[in-house]
Amino acid sequence: MSDQIPTTTPAAETMTGAAGAEAAVEVRGLNKQFQTASGVVHALEGIDLTVEAGEFVSLIGPSGCGKSTLMRLIADLDVPTSGELTVFGKTATQARLDQDYGIAFQQAGLLPWRTVAANVALPLELHGVASAARRTRVADLLEMVGLTEFADRFPDQLSGGMQQRVAIARSLAEQPRLLLMDEPFGALDEMTREKMQTDLVRIAADTGAAVVFVTHSIPEAVFLSDRVVVMSPRPGRISDIIPMRLDAADGREERDDDLREASSFFEMVTEVREALHGGASDAENPAPRAARGVDTR
Amino acid sequence: MTTNTTANAIIGAGTGATRTKGWSPRTESILRVVAPVTLGIIVLAIWQFLVTVGGVSDYLLPSPTSIMAELVAYWPAVVSATVLTGTNSLLGLLVGSLLGIVLAAVAARWRIADQMSAPIIAALAVVPIVALAPVLNSMFGADSQFGRQAIAAIASFVPIFINTLRGFRQTRPVHRDLMKAYAASSGQMLRSLTLPTARPFILTGIRIASSLAVISALVAEYFGGPRGGLGSLIATSAASSAYSRAWAYVGASIALGLLFYLATLALERLVLRRVPTGGSR
Numbered sequence A: 001m002s003d004q005i006p007t008t009t010p011a012a013e014t015m016t017g018a019a020g021a022e023a024a025v026e027v028r029g030l031n032k033q034f035q036t037a038s039g040v041v042h043a044l045e046g047i048d049l050t051v052e053a054g055e056f057v058s059l060i061g062p063s064g065c066g067k068s069t070l071m072r073l074i075a076d077l078d079v080p081t082s083g084e085l086t087v088f089g090k091t092a093t094q095a096r097l098d099q100d101y102g103i104a105f106q107q108a109g110l111l112p113w114r115t116v117a118a119n120v121a122l123p124l125e126l127h128g129v130a131s132a133a134r135r136t137r138v139a140d141l142l143e144m145v146g147l148t149e150f151a152d153r154f155p156d157q158l159s160g161g162m163q164q165r166v167a168i169a170r171s172l173a174e175q176p177r178l179l180l181m182d183e184p185f186g187a188l189d190e191m192t193r194e195k196m197q198t199d200l201v202r203i204a205a206d207t208g209a210a211v212v213f214v215t216h217s218i219p220e221a222v223f224l225s226d227r228v229v230v231m232s233p234r235p236g237r238i239s240d241i242i243p244m245r246l247d248a249a250d251g252r253e254e255r256d257d258d259l260r261e262a263s264s265f266f267e268m269v270t271e272v273r274e275a276l277h278g279g280a281s282d283a284e285n286p287a288p289r290a291a292r293g294v295d296t297r
Numbered sequence B: 001m002t003t004n005t006t007a008n009a010i011i012g013a014g015t016g017a018t019r020t021k022g023w024s025p026r027t028e029s030i031l032r033v034v035a036p037v038t039l040g041i042i043v044l045a046i047w048q049f050l051v052t053v054g055g056v057s058d059y060l061l062p063s064p065t066s067i068m069a070e071l072v073a074y075w076p077a078v079v080s081a082t083v084l085t086g087t088n089s090l091l092g093l094l095v096g097s098l099l100g101i102v103l104a105a106v107a108a109r110w111r112i113a114d115q116m117s118a119p120i121i122a123a124l125a126v127v128p129i130v131a132l133a134p135v136l137n138s139m140f141g142a143d144s145q146f147g148r149q150a151i152a153a154i155a156s157f158v159p160i161f162i163n164t165l166r167g168f169r170q171t172r173p174v175h176r177d178l179m180k181a182y183a184a185s186s187g188q189m190l191r192s193l194t195l196p197t198a199r200p201f202i203l204t205g206i207r208i209a210s211s212l213a214v215i216s217a218l219v220a221e222y223f224g225g226p227r228g229g230l231g232s233l234i235a236t237s238a239a240s241s242a243y244s245r246a247w248a249y250v251g252a253s254i255a256l257g258l259l260f261y262l263a264t265l266a267l268e269r270l271v272l273r274r275v276p277t278g279g280s281r
């Protein structure tokens, strides 16, 4: 387990394994095809990506470009058609069995017959954590996502955003070295969303976890990430990988709300935006407009 | 309190009550009890009137008072018959529930088991189970209650198996992904996801089966076997033209069936009120 937090942008796309800890995720020539009634869908083609330990990487791109599929392959919820995929140097299956990652889906996916606290406790329970330890851990997690008073409620008594926060607390329960998050903030209102973003940056920095974060929102990707992976659809490919150079915040722990108004932030938003749109249609779009929260939905 | 609304909806559905505008919930819940009781009293009054004043022969249709008199006169026999038939029904219901749930779990887990059992279940669902009564009675001897219990068990097995299997198939993909991501064992999967998801379906199956268990245990007694249950006493009373006594036993059968139904309905509502079953995204 590495507690090291990279303070500079990690070297992109090269196999640097020797210097520091093992890469969290290593993907080489990955392909995924789905056989459907109407033919073969090329969900992912020729994906190469390295996520270093402790690195925060966002996947961004239009719907159907294979972001969720890539995340599911890393989580071993689906198997690649071809190509190599390792998680902390092991096969994805081994990493899943070793519980090397925590995961949050786009849907909160809470068990409706369990209280909020029992939902957060689920992974701890499944992995045999003693009940006293479980209780303190759950209390800490609920405090972190600001849901302490809702511990004994059932999910159907919570708003969509609150349910999502429970799911995020659950994904953090075992302090995983790798966090996989598929549009976890999609259901949140803008204010909660910004707070959760700030919290997530802090949590990732505190625990030294690597994060693979799927999002539709450019500002969100820029704010959170060390690198932003831009994808394009049919077939799903990586079209660009952009390291975030945010002078205002060299270390991630310094990413706070001031950053959202820094000029380097707007520059990065523009860069991702242009990469996403193939650099074309942006002549009449100055950066400030992008900063107001343009996304591709 | 969303759960209470659900509970009320269930009562409403159960008694077929409809909400009429203008009544307060309190009035409505009083009416829900008072209305059917009133109707029952009116029907009994008309019945009594027809028999005593209207000239319908007491032999053809015994009056409520004469049935009541028989009920009091034969009270110990009525009680022991109800206990006997009730025990057969209860044993059948318990065994049928256990079998239904376990076999549904097997069928949900292994496709091949599902495919093999499908035709048998379909056959059991359409064949009147009591048709087996004479066969089972002679197989297990004239002084054994086993045949009746077996029939009650088979009859209750069918709806429980079908409902439970449907319930087991309701797990949502996101929940299955979650359990897989946590590397849950198949036992943990069953305990933490599949069974709780199926819980409302299992309870509905048991409620449906409870009436079937009583009916089939009772009807099975018409086809021989040891005497002393409600079914055989109805049959012998009617055969010896003791119609009032036969009706007294019929009344006890109705009470027994209602008891089973209400007990399982209460169980269903109690469990579902404690733990919500849906509403999460």
Ligand SMILES: Nc1ncnc2c1ncn2[C@@H]1O[C@H](COP(=O)(O)OP(=O)(O)O)[C@@H](O)[C@H]1O
Pocket: A034, A035, A036, A041, A042, A043, A061, A062, A063, A064, A065, A066, A067, A068, A069, A070, A236
């Ligand atoms: N289980 C599946 N079966 C068939 N096609 C699928 C399946 N999962 C995803 N796809 C297809 O793969 C492509 C990528 O999907 P997805 O990874 O969900 O995209 P994204 O998350 O970027 O919106 C889409 O065209 C989608 O229809």
Ligand SMILES: [Mg+2]
Pocket: A067, A068, A069, A182
């Ligand atoms: Mg997706």
